[in-house]
Every structure is written in C-alpha cells, then in structure tokens.
C-alpha cells in the first residue's frame with residue numbers, strides 16, 4: 001500500500017516523505033478523524049514528528065486533492081483520504097460520529113438547484129444529520 005501512496009504523491013508533484021506517507025496511512029485506516037487524532041496515529045509509528053509537521057502535511061495533501069477536509073457545522077475539521085467520488089456524510093448530533101453516504105447520482109452536482117440565479121453550479125454539499133446507532137441505543141436503555 002505504501003507504494004500506492006508514493007505514486008499518489010508523485011502524481012501531484014509532492015515529495016515522498018515519511019510524515020506524508022504516515023498521514024495517508026492513518027487516514028486510510030481511520031477515516032474522518034480530526035487533527036489531534038491524526039497526530040496521535042502518526043506518532044505511533046513516528047514519535048518524533050512534530051504537531052507543526054502534521055499540520056503542514058494535512059494542508060499540503062488537502063491542497064493537492066489527495067485528502068479531503070470536511071467540517072460539518074459545529075464540529076472540528078476532519079480529514080479523509082476518500083476523495084473524488086462526491087460522497088456525502090451523515091453526522092450524529094449527539095456524539096459527532098461520521099459515516100459515509102454514497103452519492104445517489106455519483107457525480108457533482110447531484111442535486112439540482114430550484115433556482116441557480118444564473119450561477120454555474122458545480123457542487124452540492126450535502127450533510128445528513130441524525131442520531132447514530134450507539135446514541136439511539138443508549139437513549140432507549142438509559
């Protein structure tokens with residue numbers, strides 16, 4: 001898998017570095033985690049990597065389109081390495097858990113604006129909100 005990541009980095013003209021590979025690996029295994037979690041995951045393998053290095057990697061990879069930054073209203077920014085498929089997210093109002101929702105159409109924009117005001121619309125950002133199974137179970141048994 002690491003060599004796939006190396007190819008991805010080279011494809012966007014980013015130098016292959018250990019922190020970049022570590023962040024990509026962490027996000028592959030743990031989608032939708034926040035910056036602190038990424039730092040903790042990277043440090044399992046690379047204890048000497050600084051906070052700033054991880055911030056820099058997250059920014060560079062986001063700018064290059066290799067990872068996606070999502071920030072549902074009222075939550076901290078999360079990152080994921082699943083990009084380019086226009087998938088959406090469902091967020092638990094109670095605990096903030098996030099899961100992927102396949103895009104029903106498969107490409108952006110997957111919703112048609114009732115009135116686009118003359119804008120060339122190229123994306124519809126959809127967030128589904130609700131209660132996750134863990135939180136609904138806790139509520140009924142409490």
Ligand SMILES: [Zn+2]
Nearest residue numbers: 092095132135
């Ligand atoms: Zn929940």
Ligand SMILES: [Zn+2]
Nearest residue numbers: 080082099100
């Ligand atoms: Zn996702």
